[in-house]
Amino acid sequence: MDIDEYRLRDEPYYRTIGDEVRLFEAAYAERMPLMLKGPTGCGKTRFVEHMAWRLCKPLITVACHEDMTASDLVGRFLLDAEGTVWHDGPLTLAVRHGAICYLDEIVEARQDTTVVIHPLTDDRRVLPLEKRGELVRAHPDFALVISYNPGYQSVLKDLKESTKQRFGAIDFGYPDAAIEAEIVAHEAGIDRAAADLLVAIGQRSRNLRGHGLNEGTSTRMLIQAGRLVARGIAIEAACQVALVVPITDDEDIRRALTAAIAALV
């Protein structure tokens, strides 16, 4: 596997909101494992990509899911005609070659899976490959970043205390209206007035969080709506397609959102 495939060539667009870039750089300099907290679609993944580009490091992203086992992260033996062959998992790859490993939505993975990162996230910085009888010492450039969405499901799914306490954390939220409009305008390629309107719509929908919606519309959704607007779709129709219909199946809430959008346009 060629690690250079994981390098980012072009700068991913990221609009700085606070001093998160400086914080990340400082944490990386110390190789402190980082946790990015925030609702879905608020720019966590984009931020990591941007930082990997800035620091000129390869980035290996793993989307965690509940069926994931430790060997999905670490690697496994596979059988072929000659015998058993060891294949490094994404985490081992990052540890060996000094990449930034980004575990997206870590709470989705089962708690016993996530403990494999423990020896990597304290001063040992090693990854034991039990099956191979190998102890991989982390490349000096290796760093671990995880993302975590403290949404409503965190009652049932949560990180182990012992996992949590190994990380530094940066809190992400939806940016202020002006900054969010700037992001939407840039990413969707629409004028500022249309972006302002979309952001106002997004903010109203976030008022419904917990009153019918699990999450408000994310910046990502607003950008999607903006892209449709850029293609010449009327703003109300674009919002239907990109915001209202995807976010809920509840007829009452859909009607309320549609009416709220109509009030703003």
Added chain:
Amino acid sequence: MAQGPSRAAGNKPERRLPHFALVDPLALQALEQGTAGVEFADVERELKAYVTALWRRTPPLRVLPGGGVEAARRTSFEGGIIRVPRAFRGWAGRSGRELFRAALAHVLAHLQFTPARFPLGGLKPVQVALVSLIEDARVEQLAIAQYPGLRRLWLPFHVADASDAVTAPALMARLARALIDPGYADPHGWVGKGREMFFADPSAWQEPGLSRTIGGLLGNDLGQMRVQFNARTYVVEPLYRDDHQGLWDLPTSTAPADVEALQESVRLEGRQQDSLGGGRASGDETANRATLVPAGREIGIPVARYPEWDFLIGRERGEWTTLVEYAPAQGQGETIEVVLERYPELVWRIEALIRAAKVSRPLRVRRQSEGDRLDLEAAIAAAIDRRAGLAPSAKVYARLERRFRDLSVLVLIDASHSTNDVIGAAGKSVLELERDAATLLGHAMDGLGDPFALHAFCSETRENVHYYRLKDFNEEWNATVKRRLAGLAGRFSTRMGAALRHAGRELAHRRSYRKLLLFISDGEPSDIDVADRRYLVEDARRAVLSLRQQGIDVFCVGLDAAGDGYLARIFGRGNVVQIDAVERLPEKLPLLYFRLAG
């Protein structure tokens, strides 16, 4: 005025008159059913979400009582409660929804931009009506500046036309339209004057005093034009606007039932603060006085005697405590209903969790020693182990399993005197918070379909441990149960052991796979006939141990920040959750339950 049923009118024309004049209530009802519009109940959720999205608040919405013509034609707001007609007659389908939406948007514009009620002063009825009209237009203009789409929502209801007759109500409706519809032309001088004054300086719209000035002047003009204004028959136009009750500082009169319900909760809080008023000593005095009164009426039935553990002699004292069951007092059921409205976000979260927990999704169980299919990963691992010369695991099968919930829960609430302590900024007592929490928990457990019971206890000496069955396992979570919960009062002391044993006996009879006793307590076990602080702690610990031997999980939610020591001693360290900010109990308890029961 004839009040008899319309059927009774027979052939007598003079008795038919009330029927067609819609004075007869039955006739009215028949008409309303005939031209059924959109019912508020059908659109309530949608409207609440609409209001929350745009204004970020959810004022309580109530249906106006009665089906009379005048009583239920306009929305009304007062004291933060919005009252809505049950239906706008004749407005069906989409237009009916829009009318409700327009009406609420108008009221919310008032709530946002009308800061205080206008003093009635010496204003004449016509001036009151006109000041209200200008105020309506003012708040609407401000709301439109914020939400331009509202103009499109409101405009279709302005149907007054320049060709209408020159009567006071018609002129006022025309003025109302002239103030919102830029495309409307009206030749009438009075309407034109009103429009000119109103639009002279849009920056003045921020000031509510503007309505008073313009409305007063226009009222005088209307008087000089000798146009008759009849305050008794006047109805606000257009349809979506409110009845102006909330704009004026009037002696309150409407809807006594609701106001009563609101005051009830206020009164409850007030009473508890009173009883705490005069320092510690007098507080105890009030407690004694308060218990003497109901004790005469309250008759309990001794149902069981339980042993108590004496740690000094290392032995149980047989039949030492007497458990007496009392019929729970009944309170106002509404207080419980209001609880659900007070935590809308939490209720939503609970319901989402219920939905998630209810679906018994098949679960893939891997690495089993038997099953109906091979677990490929385990099989490969075993093959590799064999080649590597290691002992392969025989657990290479997988199967699908459905997990069903089979759980009985008994919630035991500490209702001792100390729960009357008022804590936090919200000014609520511990007992009220326990009650709120129990309500939300009940809502969750009822939604999940888990059988549950809700009991409470307190004690006065070993001879009389009070026990209240608020809800039994076989009872529905209904209005009676809620009234009992509302009637719960905090008195006497906390003798945990006897109550735990009694609750445990109840649970032991349940045929469930899992039995859970959830204990909510605010303090250390104590009773007036026990001097040694350790005695009751050791007894409670003994009771918990014996319950655990019977296969009952006992879990405690402690509300005493300093309770770490004794609660862990009684229940075991892993079985206690301390809630340091008691205000958050209603939020924490149901979520904790999902974790325990999940």
